[in-house]
Amino acid sequence: MSGFGLIRGQGRFECVLALFLLIWFYNSGLTQEDPIGVDDFVLAGDAIAMGDECVQLTPAYDWSSGSAWYRDAIDMSLSFAMEMDVMFGCDDVGGADGIVFAFAPFRGTGRPGEGMGFSGMQPSLGIEIDTWENEHLEDPPEDHIALLQHGYVHHFYNLKGPIIIPNVENCQLHSLHITWDHVKKFLSVALDGKEVLTFQTDIVNHIFDGESKLYWGVTAATGRYNNQHQICFRKLEFAKPLAMYRFHPREEKLLLKGNLTQSELTFSDGKYEIGDQHISEINKILNLLQAHPQFEIDIDGHTDELGNARDNQILSTKRVESIGAYLMSKGIAKDRIHMSGYGQKYPVDRNLEQNKFKKNRRIDIRFFNPRT
Numbered sequence: 537m538s539g540f541g542l543i544r545g546q547g548r549f550e551c552v553l554a555l556f557l558l559i560w561f562y563n564s565g566l567t568q569e570d571p572i573g574v575d576d577f578v579l580a581g582d583a584i585a586m587g588d589e590c591v592q593l594t595p596a597y598d599w600s601s602g603s604a605w606y607r608d609a610i611d612m613s614l615s616f617a618m619e620m621d622v623m624f625g626c627d628d629v630g631g632a633d634g635i636v637f638a639f640a641p642f643r644g645t646g647r648p649g650e651g652m653g654f655s656g657m658q659p660s661l662g663i664e665i666d667t668w669e670n671e672h673l674e675d676p677p678e679d680h681i682a683l684l685q686h687g688y689v690h691h692f693y694n695l696k697g698p699i700i701i702p703n704v705e706n707c708q709l710h711s712l713h714i715t716w717d718h719v720k721k722f723l724s725v726a727l728d729g730k731e732v733l734t735f736q737t738d739i740v741n742h743i744f745d746g747e748s749k750l751y752w753g754v755t756a757a758t759g760r761y762n763n764q765h766q767i768c769f770r771k772l773e774f775a776k777p778l779a780m781y782r783f784h785p786r787e788e789k790l791l792l793k794g795n796l797t798q799s800e801l802t803f804s805d806g807k808y809e810i811g812d813q814h815i816s817e818i819n820k821i822l823n824l825l826q827a828h829p830q831f832e833i834d835i836d837g838h839t840d841e842l843g844n845a846r847d848n849q850i851l852s853t854k855r856v857e858s859i860g861a862y863l864m865s866k867g868i869a870k871d872r873i874h875m876s877g878y879g880q881k882y883p884v885d886r887n888l889e890q891n892k893f894k895k896n897r898r899i900d901i902r903f904f905n906p907r908t
């Protein structure tokens with residue numbers, strides 16, 4: 537019987553440890569700040585790790601193909617941002633074929649050559665940067681970018697493009713940023729700092745039939761002509777940032793019942809601009825509004841009683857308008873946000889000690905469902 541007690545005791549210890557680790561993990565934001573490494577990718581075909589978080593997808597040999605797929609599935613129902621440096625080889629005139637940034641419910645490699653390791657993958661979404669003109673696929677002669685679907689590399693089936701880009705086969709690393717805004721359903725691709733392709737659609741429902749857990753990878757290939765293809769992973773932010781910014785579930789429950797919360801949003805004297813120190817708190821509000829589209833929000837600004845009452849009223853209005861503008865920039869409809877600046881009219885504490893002034897400078901928020 538004592539043995540049973542010991543096991544039970546260990547179990548409790550493990551539970552406490554697990555809970556502790558969970559809380560630490562949740563608060564640390566580790567997933568966001570953890571540097572990306574080649575180890576986070578599954579390499580296939582001719583792909584080899586090169587150091588400095590870089591992968592050579594193909595050497596400059598004919599009929600090579602290689603891919604690097606991120607190990608974990610990503611959640612396409614949430615936003616992400618990726619930053620990479622990409623090399624398309626040194627041979628502009630005789631170099632081929634290009635690279636595809638692919639999304640699919642599986643990790644795979646499609647056909648080589650003109651297929652760029654993407655052709656035949658279904659269902660899928662692919663951002664191609666194609667450096668070889670295949671006339672029968674309606675490629676333009678110049679290097680180009682296009683948004684492909686379901687493994688088709690013929691431009692007849694394009695979602696967007698082909699869009700001509702400056703020659704990329706110049707032995708240089710080119711910066712590539714891919715961002716997905718899940719609220720606006722907006723995909724953006726920037727090459728060397730310039731936005732070259734955008735696309736707005738409900739990718740999860742229109743391309744993947746409701747499946748939001750997807751893998752993403754980079755595929756490249758050569759054919760009868762070749763180039764070296766290389767990628768260096770710089771920064772990946774998958775959906776975690778907003779998911780991390782949540783009210784405590786108990787507070788969330790109270791807020792949805794209409795309880796008022798005095799937000800942690802504080803501003804320096806006379807200031808009303810949103811700064812980095814506000815983002816986590818405002819993202820909690822954003823998160824709750826996104827999760828409950830039927831709810832609207834009152835944001836009330838209050839100042840301390842120092843200074844001129846009229847100036848304070850203007851200042852408190854500017855503060856709530858800054859918060860409202862941020863929420864709107866993230867896709868929350870204007871008519872869901874009700875903003876009021878009350879200045880110094882409603883202090884929570886009339887005691888005139890200095891630290892109480894601080895307490896009066898506050899933002900009150902209240903969620904409400906207008907239909908109940």
Ligand SMILES: [Ca+2]
Binds near residue numbers: 673
């Ligand atoms: Ca081509």
Ligand SMILES: [Ca+2]
Binds near residue numbers: 667679703705
């Ligand atoms: Ca070229």
